[in-house]
Every structure is written in structure tokens, then in C-alpha cells.
Amino acid sequence: MRTPNAPNLTRRLRRAAALGLLAAGLLPLPGLAEKADRFKPLNVEADQPGRIDLLKQFVEFNGNVVVTKGTMTIRASRIEVRETPDGYHTAVAFGTAGKPATFRQKRDGVDEYIEGEAERLEYDGRTDTIRFVTNAAVRRTRGSGTADEITGNLVTYDGVTEVFSVSGGAAATPANPGGRVRAVLAPREGTAAAAEAASAASAAVPALRTSPSLGTPR
Template identity: 80%
Template sequence: MRNLPLLALLAALAGGPAFAEKADRFKPLNVEADQPGRIDLLNQHVVFNGNVVVTKGTMTIRAGRIEVRETPEGYHSAVATGSPNKPATFRQKRDGVDEWIEGEAERLEYDGKTDTIRFVTNAAVRRLRGSTVADEIAGNVVSYDSIGEVFSVSGGAAATPTNPGGRVRAVLTPREGSAAAAEAAAAASQPAPPLKLAPSLGGGK
């Protein structure tokens, strides 16, 4: 399937009642860069180049070029541009747990009013428990609503040598603390049993 909305991944990826850091939405947006920026105060438009870092609470966006705009209502939006060799990256802590959402794509589009971010072209988004990857989504475009923690993903036309069909991909692990997670952990700690030959293959008489 080339175009697959995965809104049901809310339950799979959220793994519980925690949400993205609620206070992040109301924190100031800070921008740092290696090169001088262009600031248009009249149109509330700022352009930065060179290892640009945007922070807003626990949220961090890094890219080679980032444009920031402010709407008349005071909300910020940002477009971060990377490249195939050095994509733009995103990272944000989830509220109340030691978990992070992180991802990368050639282009990131952040909307401060709706607190959503779109990962465009060669997108990959992961949920980390500490430093361990718990879940991962990959596709041409991945959207993340950090308020409701809803993801959607589509394949699109972009194809790579490892994914010539432009298919979407999701890898999900059992919810932490669930019976399935405990069973998976127990199975992983056990050595693999030796293989046995069936009688027809000479394993019995």
C-alpha cells in the first residue's frame, strides 16, 4: 500500500496515558545558528543558515537552514531544510516518562498553533524508552500531532534502493509493563534450543 493513514498508532506508540511535554507548547522559541540570519520584523519572518538549532522547551529541531514565521495571533511556524546526506532532525520528551520522540527527514514543517510536525521525504520517526528504540515508523511523509500523540504516514512517490516501492513501514513493540512485553523479555533471555531432525531426515529410528 502506497498511502496508508496509521492513526491507530496512537495507542501503539503512546503506550500509556503520557503525552508530549505539555509545557513545551507555551515555552519561547529560541533559534541559534553559525551564520548571520535575515530578520524581517515587518513580516515576522526569520531565516537562519548553518547548523541551525531551534528549541522550545524539550523540543529541539536541527537543520542546515530554518525559516521561522510568526502569525498575527502570535503562533510560530518553522520549516527546517536538510539534505539526503544530512537530514533535519527532531527530538521531544514525552510527559511524565523517560521516553522521547525523535525523527529525521529532508524537510521538517512545524506548526506551533496545532503543535504538529511533518517529516517530509525519507522520513523516519522513533519512540525511545531511555536510549532503546521501542517503535519506529518510516515513509515518505510522517505527521506527528504532539498534543494527542497521533501519527500518520504515507508512502508517496519517493523511492530508495532499499525501498524501491516507496512503501511505508512500522515496527511496534509490546507496551511496557504488559504481559506481552514480559513474555517477550523472558523469551529473549533464554538460549535458543538446539535444532532437532525429524525421523524422516534421519533424526530418529
């Protein structure tokens, strides 16, 4: 892919900066084709003015920053976006231990999402991968529930192959005092195991019973 010329890049960066100045940090979540996300334009909005370096093709946004690319959404307090010489975008989103950066993207062909958070997110548009760095937690959600969850110091998600990799060394927390890598995996939807698990969960819910009627007050 050829490198965009300077006037076109300038117009795009100015338009992005204007969004950062004028928007309130809110951007609707698109519902388009999931695997086509990597070919969608990358949009950035923020509460505060950004910093633009045309020579280095670098933009920094601060304050309730929202990055979208198709169904993918990243939210953070600060995000740095770069355009590589071959036209792909990279983004680094910064959060804190108290308010991590977050990620959400619809899975292809199913009503499921990949969601996660960490103190830093690193997105690579060329490979369509995202790294969750420091106190990372990544989930596959189905409806309002969590199907799978992975926690560790570093979780990498490949959006093309839908493969995760995880490494330990996470800081100890009350919920995870040993800082170990953890994974909770549920049966895949549509399988016999998933149907049996749903049936067992329904059977475990006690049936509602009517209470005795109250006596007539004297």
C-alpha cells in the same frame, strides 16, 4: 492572544539574531514538562548571520541551526521561523538527502522520546504538530533502543494527542526498494506482552562460558 507590539517583537528578533551571530550552534537540551513544551518560548541559534524581516515577522537562520522549545529540539542546515498574527510560531527546517533535518522531543510522563528525520520538517506551534516530509523516518525510543519506527514519504505527529499519520510514495532506497510505508511496533512498556518479550530476549542471549585454561608454555 494579542499581537505583540513592534518594539517588543524587534527586541526579540534582535536577541535571536545576536544568538545566531555569537553562538556556535549548541544549545543544552532542557528536561522540563513535556506537554508544557507548547507554552515554552521558541529559541533559535545558528553559526551564520540570519535574515530578519520585521514587516513579515520572518527570520531565517543558516548553518548548524538549532531550534528548542522546552524538551523539543530541531536541527537543520537552514530554518525559517515565522510569528503568526495571533502570536504562535511556525518553523520550516531544511535538510538534504545526505543530511536530513532532525527532531527530538520527550514524551509526557515516561522516559521515552519521539525522534525522527526528513529532508524537511514543518512545525506548527498553534496545533503543536510537526510534519516530516520526504524520506521520513520517525521513532519512539526507550533508553538506547527503538520501540516503534514509522517510515514513509510524509509522517505527521500530533504532540497533543500523540497520534501519527503516514502516507507512502517515498523514494525507493536500497533498504526500501518499493518505497512502501512501513511500521515496526513494539509492546507498550509496563504491559504483560512487553514483560514477556523482554524475558524471551534475555533467554535468547547465550550464557557466557569460561574457556579452557591454556597449558603451561614449554
